[in-house]
Amino acid sequence: MDKSEHWFYSYLPTNMAGGCFDSLLPVFIVLALNGSVGDVALVSIAASFTAVPSLIFWGKASDFMKWRKHFIVLGFLGRAIAYTAMGFSVGTHSLLFASILMGLLASASTPAMSILILESFRKEHWSEKIGLFNNIAGIGNLAGIALGFVWIAMAPTWFGLETSLRLLFLLNAVLALVGTWLAFILIIEPEEKISRETFHEHLFQIFRWAQDRGRYLPERVHHFFRFGHLKNLRREHSGKGGYVGWFLASTFIYNIGAVGFFTIAPVFLIVELRLGGALVFILSFIQALASTLLFKSVGRFSDHGNKPRLLFLAKTARFFIFGLYVAVIPILAISELGAVAFLILLHLAMGATWAIIADTQLPIAVGSEQDEHKGSHAGVFNASVGLGAIAGGAIGGIVATSVGFASSILLCSCIILASAIVLRLTVQPRVKAVEEKGATKPNGA
Incomplete structure (x- = not known):
């Protein structure tokens, strides 16, 4: 070595x-x-x-x-x-x-x-x-x-x-x-x-x-946010075809829902379901293992696929996965083993969808035709992730304390759906238009 x-x-x-x-x-x-x-x-x-x-x-x-x-x-x-x-x-x-x-x-x-x-x-x-x-x-x-x-x-x-x-x-x-x-x-x-x-x-x-x-305690960071990044972003995407601003809004919304859910979920398992702290580690391991095993294959596939569509499908799947989390309550009333098996399946699905989200969201955020703008896009993307995580933790804690675990989990899943809808209606068609425009440019243009 x-x-x-x-x-x-x-x-x-x-x-x-x-x-x-x-x-x-x-x-x-x-x-x-x-x-x-x-x-x-x-x-x-x-x-x-x-x-x-x-x-x-x-x-x-x-x-x-x-x-x-x-x-x-x-x-x-x-x-x-x-x-x-x-x-x-x-x-x-x-x-x-x-x-x-x-x-x-x-x-x-x-x-x-x-x-x-x-x-x-x-x-x-x-x-x-x-x-x-x-x-x-x-x-x-x-x-x-x-x-x-x-x-x-x-x-x-x-x-x-x-x-x-x-x-x-x-x-x-x-x-x-x-x-x-x-x-x-x-x-x-x-x-x-x-x-x-x-x-x-x-x-x-x-x-x-x-x-x-x-x-938001990232182990890796690419570029740092500066207020000048917002100016570059606004200038480059002020036209009708700009999509990065919409995508960053979708990212911010997504992180509110996702971090809100992951703030609530372990407490829900321990306090509401009384399944013990060891299960929190088991489910975390299963989720991390699933995403780790899929990262490379998802990366190879997404490099030749439609990244916005893959991201939309992954976020939509997470809407259903997060929403189904509350179904463990009636399952637990019937069988504790069945409830644990159900949770394992959900966390396997979370790991699989995260492999797609992690692999696609940053390339979309920096998908500029001009390379000099990539740093600006990455800086604002990093800020949108961090601010979304802060807002998500706050909203998750406040809502769960006010209306209970089940309602707050369902709210988080709906926030994920809102992010997917913004992505589908505003980002996907614009990315496609930008790619088609780039494909029609003559060589050397």
């Missing part, structure tokens, strides 16, 4: 901690702190809200100083500190502080990693190295969820439920520290630096196969 690839393995323990953390957080709030769905939403929003400006700050700092290694080490160390603070939190207020700390510090590594992969290798090897990195990161994420399930299934027998959940946070901190140490000794700072504004397609390839999450 090339020595320059060794630092990829620092993401194995770090992503194990991250994969476990995503499912652990709502379980810990509900079972250890006796929190509500509103508390889950508040803690998630705090991390998301902090991560949006933090990513921009750390990205600008990394690009200005031309340092990659130091920021990755800082981000990994920040995760370890945040996990430790969460493990010792005595209530939702202290957990809220730790979540803000996570958003502030953990985001330091994300922008640096996205560009370090390209700076570390020759251009002809980029696709191969990005594929290897995605595989290692994906294995880490799945291993972390599996670790969480095994721990939750066994540790409460020895330590009790609350203590075992706190120890799992501390175990995540140890994993993050291992990742910090590996990053410190394995990352070789590249001598040649490049601009993230130049290498759009490969940066997007790094981003495409990230996992579905219930909050």
Whole structure:
């Protein structure tokens, strides 16, 4: 193996901690702190809200100083500190502080990693190295969820439920520290630096196969939002044929529904259905495994297919999948085993649809005829995802607290449908028109 690839393995323990953390957080709030769905939403929003400006700050700092290694080490160390603070939190207020700390510090590594992969290798090897990195990161994420399930299934027998959940946070901190140490000794700072504004397609390839999450704490980021991006977007798409503005609106709406659902769902399973925290990890693992196995095949298919149509079908399918989630209530009254099997099928479908959504939405967002606008589109896309996640967490928590779990889940599914309708009525025909216009241009035009 090339020595320059060794630092990829620092993401194995770090992503194990991250994969476990995503499912652990709502379980810990509900079972250890006796929190509500509103508390889950508040803690998630705090991390998301902090991560949006933090990513921009750390990205600008990394690009200005031309340092990659130091920021990755800082981000990994920040995760370890945040996990430790969460493990010792005595209530939702202290957990809220730790979540803000996570958003502030953990985001330091994300922008640096996205560009370090390209700076570390020759251009002809980029696709191969990005594929290897995605595989290692994906294995880490799945291993972390599996670790969480095994721990939750066994540790409460020895330590009790609350203590075992706190120890799992501390175990995540140890994993993050291992990742910090590996990053410190394995990352070789590249001598040649490049601009993230130049290498759009490969940066997007790094981003495409990230996992579905219930909050905005991205492991990868491509471009950062600037207000000038809005000006570029408005100028390029002021004509009747512009579609990117509509697509970004659809993306914003989608993230409200999706993040709202994933904020509510684990609390619904534990509080309403009383199926236990271990099931949250099982379902998360199944969903992540399904999307991971499908990423490459979906990518090959979508590269030769109609991306807006595939995205519309995936979002429409999610409308039905999310809506069917409430059907587990009557099924559970008949058979607990049947309810669990039904939930497994739904989460397999969620993983499959996410593989399509993750693979298609960014290429549509940056699908400009002029390459110099791709960075602007990606920056606004990133902002629409982040703001949608913040709004989704807030709406999910407020609605679930006000009208109950079933009604709020159905509302989230309807928001997903609204996003699909906007995509179908405004984006699909415009993308087709742009593609037909491009196809009719003479060579060299």
